[in-house]
Amino acid sequence: MRSGAKMGVVGGVFAVVAGGVAWGGLNLYNGLTGGEAHNSDPGLVGKAAPRSISTVRTGPLSAAEISSTARQFLAAWASGKDAQQAARLTDAPADAASYIEDFHTAAHVTKAAITPGTPNGSTVPFTVRATVSYDGKSKPWTYSSKLTVVRGRTTGRAEVGWSPTVVHPDLTATTTLVTDKAAAPPVEALDRDGGTLDAARYPSLGPVLDALRARYGKQAGGSPDVTLRVQERDDSADAGQGATPKILLTLSKGRAGRVPTTIDxxxxxxxxxxxxxxxxxxxxxxxxxxxxxxxxxxxxxxxxxxxxxxxxxxxxxxxxxxxxxxxxxxxxxxxxxxxxxxxxxxxxxxxxxxxxxxxxxxxxxxxxxxxxxxxxxxxxxxxxxxxxxxxxxxxxxxxxxxxxxxxxxxxxxxxxxxxxxxxxxxxxxxxxxxxxxxxxxxxxxxxxxxxxxxxxxxxxxxxxxxxxxxxxxxxxxxxxxxxxxxxxxxxxxxxxxxxxxxxxxxxxxxxxxxxxxxxxxxxxxxxxxxxxxxxxxxxxxxxxxxxxxxxxxxxxxxxxx
CATH class of the missing domain: 3.40.710.10 (DD-peptidase/beta-lactamase superfamily)
Incomplete structure (x- = not known):
């Protein structure tokens, strides 16, 4: 990236500004489809990519390849227009597409500005500033992650080395991002005299209180939280096994129902x-x-x-x-x-x-x-x-x-x-x-x-x-x-x-x-x-x-x- 280059989101589309010339996220991708040069030497920018090259490029990545690939990927991801477009910039398009799609659909991210930081070798840190909207409720969501640019083994191109942690550091091969109403409303567990039992005062009751919520949340008269969370994918082996989702953002708090217990x-x-x-x-x-x-x-x-x-x-x-x-x-x-x-x-x-x-x-x-x-x-x-x-x-x-x-x-x-x-x-x-x-x-x-x-x-x-x-x-x-x-x-x-x-x-x-x-x-x-x-x-x-x-x-x- 030239000195003084800036990046941002313009009209909901991630844009890169360098040397006074702006490209939208879609234009940045043209290098892959015969348009402007992609992942190549800066001297080729603005020129038609050679069509006669048949050899697969090898060797270390240049700083220009790392910067250009990262910018293009982040722009395509942030735009939310085409998950496949962003995924094709990775070394595992099929896997990447589902996570990027979930980011905008299942997680209900309506706006995203993704800002790359200074590369450290082939690793590029970045910051995501997004808006999550669900059922008429919206909240800002900010976090940091990183990606690594690698040279494709078969393509020779500079590509984002795919890992679910690129989309969010807490994601794994079996989890995804979801925003909706929690599976069970919160419950207020009461002791035998009507006092509140909570994990802060009674820490070893934590698993019991979680079990009471899972079992009685829907019948105790409460309403569920609306949260953005990391949870098991529907097609994973652990789906439905009771794994506790990790809450990343609470859009609205539910109302607790009351469950009596015999605890003294x-x-x-x-x-x-x-x-x-x-x-x-x-x-x-x-x-x-x-x-x-x-x-x-x-x-x-x-x-x-x-x-x-x-x-x-x-x-x-x-x-x-x-x-x-x-x-x-x-x-x-x-x-x-x-x-x-x-x-x-x-x-x-x-x-x-x-x-x-x-x-x-x-x-x-x-x-x-x-x-x-x-x-x-x-x-x-x-x-x-x-x-x-x-x-x-x-x-x-x-x-x-x-x-x-x-x-x-x-x-x-x-x-x-x-x-x-x-x-x-x-x-x-x-x-x-x-x-x-x-x-x-x-x-x-x-x-x-x-x-x-x-x-x-x-x-x-x-x-x-x-x-x-x-x-x-x-x-x-x-x-x-x-x-x-x-x-x-x-x-x-x-x-x-x-x-x-x-x-x-x-x-x-x-x-x-x-x-x-x-x-x-x-x-x-x-x-x-x-x-x-x-x-x-x-x-x-x-x-x-x-x-x-x-x-x-x-x-x-x-x-x-």
């Missing part, structure tokens, strides 16, 4: 604070008498809602279900003797207690439960005469693994596959193929505490009149009372005593340490109740259940008044 603000606040003390920690609190979810909190770098959607081995907290099975089968009772040797073998698979501890002869089921003896429970599996009994107990009494919970958001509802042999024995102590999350174990604890299963709910069913799940049968009242009694012993004199020491009221607990392949330190699990509140926490690589997850649960239980 006091308990949620404590849960938020508690999980921050640990890496990769999750906790859920439930009201046993109703199934209301009082708190959901996570502290994870990946943002995954492990509390509601995680799937991990729960360790010895699973002994709540195992105890229910053994007692309903009549092969165990709290005060009956229960042998606890250092190791136990079932179908060739050997299991051990932590540090190979054992309990003295004459110890009872209550002792084995309180001290978390693995072998005592595994030695009774043969007496049930049903290796798959644990899977049935979990599904029939606790509604685990039936995939029918309707909490108001997406949840993983636990999994206890019907196994045989050594794999079935591993499930007895919460290992093997059994999978749970904090929500599942909090629900199991709540079921034992209440004596009956109440499906956990985050959004009251009365709000959307959805059907909630029920268990196939109720836990035997005497068995429920027996498990509650063993949990009380564990909280007072067993493995959970230290973590629960500061809590008053009627309390009970069960600890768990889940071994994970390739992980040197076990995951820490802890589930407990205090009065009419049940809570479960898991801390990845937290060690013993009472070490990390225990204090976390205790602090959450203390917050329920």
């Amino acid at each position: 603000a006091r308990v949620q606040a404590e849960a938020e604070s508690a999980v921050k003390k640990y890496t990769n920690a999750s906790v859920v609190a439930i009201r046993p008498s109703t199934g209301d979810i009082l708190a959901v909190a996570n502290n994870r770098e990946d943002g995954f809602d492990a509390a509601l959607q995680g799937a991990q081995a729960p360790g010895s907290t699973m002994k709540l279900v195992t105890s229910a099975l053994l007692m309903e089968k009549g092969v165990a009772a709290p005060d009956r003797p229960m042998e606890c040797p250092p190791t136990a073998t079932y179908y060739g698979r050997t299991f051990h207690n932590e540090d190979n501890f054992s309990l003295k002869q004459g110890s009872t089921m209550r002792d084995a439960f309180a001290q978390s003896c693995n072998t005592a429970f595994i030695k009774l599996i043969d007496d049930t005469k049903d290796d798959a009994g644990l899977s049935k107990e979990a599904g029939e009494v606790f509604d685990i693994g039936n995939n029918n919970w309707t909490t108001g958001v997406v949840t993983f509802d636990g999994k206890v596959p019907a196994e045989t042999g050594g794999e079935a024995a591993a499930e007895y102590i919460g290992q093997g193929t059994v999978q749970m999350n904090a929500l599942n174990m909090a629900s199991i604890t709540a079921t034992v505490r209440a004596g009956v299963f109440h499906q956990p709910v985050l959004v009251p069913p009365s709000f959307d009149h959805r059907q909630i799940a029920s268990a196939q049968r109720q836990l035997s009242p005497s068995v429920a009372q027996a498990i509650v009694g063993m949990m009380r012993t564990t909280a007072v004199s067993g493995t959970a005593a230290q973590a629960m020491a500061g809590l008053g009221g009627d309390k009970g607990a069960k600890t768990g340490s889940a071994e994970v392949d390739g992980q040197a330190v076990s995951n820490s699990w802890f589930t407990a109740f205090r009065n009419d509140c049940a809570a479960t926490a898991v801390v990845d690589a937290g060690g013993h259940g009472a070490d990390a997850a225990g204090p976390l649960v205790a602090s959450v239980l203390a917050a329920d008044q």
Whole structure:
């Protein structure tokens, strides 16, 4: 470009002014169609391009080629008259055309001025100043990007090296620009007392609030935002998979609808604070008498809602279900003797207690439960005469693994596959193929505490009149009372005593340490109740259940008044 050259948009068409002579975006393209010289030496400007050249030009690009190509491309793109015209100035016309077309149509850019900056080698930065208009609303939109000029391998011409980032830095091969009404109106989530729940105050509720908007936005009485955003293309593999679009410009804010929840603000606040003390920690609190979810909190770098959607081995907290099975089968009772040797073998698979501890002869089921003896429970599996009994107990009494919970958001509802042999024995102590999350174990604890299963709910069913799940049968009242009694012993004199020491009221607990392949330190699990509140926490690589997850649960239980 000659010294003093200027560029701008005249009458809606990008124009380049150099040395007092102006070319519109269309004229700049003539060099490709036999008109004025394109991507050539400045001395050819204004002269007819030679028609007899048959060789493909090679070698480094000249500064004139880089400048001329960039100016022509940006002018053609800005004009909005012909996406193909701009695309033919790139090395991938077919791909480029759809993005440039979307810029003007799907993104609803009505005016654009694209100003190139000073080239840095073959890279040319530029600034886009545009106007976005939709449904009678308009807003200015400014951003910067860059392009690189390359020599075409087959044409020998100077061409724009195509990448979606040329149109916008956030674009990828699977995304595009779209301006319209958001898929779902905003929602204002309310706690059980009518207060507002927001991600600023309760950061770990972010995924839950997003899920509430996606599910209830259209029926909560709100109106959607009008936004310009980066989202998955309709033909991409990720289209419709729930990927969150990136908002680039908001033309108008929608009106939020209101969605009630069962969250208790006091308990949620404590849960938020508690999980921050640990890496990769999750906790859920439930009201046993109703199934209301009082708190959901996570502290994870990946943002995954492990509390509601995680799937991990729960360790010895699973002994709540195992105890229910053994007692309903009549092969165990709290005060009956229960042998606890250092190791136990079932179908060739050997299991051990932590540090190979054992309990003295004459110890009872209550002792084995309180001290978390693995072998005592595994030695009774043969007496049930049903290796798959644990899977049935979990599904029939606790509604685990039936995939029918309707909490108001997406949840993983636990999994206890019907196994045989050594794999079935591993499930007895919460290992093997059994999978749970904090929500599942909090629900199991709540079921034992209440004596009956109440499906956990985050959004009251009365709000959307959805059907909630029920268990196939109720836990035997005497068995429920027996498990509650063993949990009380564990909280007072067993493995959970230290973590629960500061809590008053009627309390009970069960600890768990889940071994994970390739992980040197076990995951820490802890589930407990205090009065009419049940809570479960898991801390990845937290060690013993009472070490990390225990204090976390205790602090959450203390917050329920």
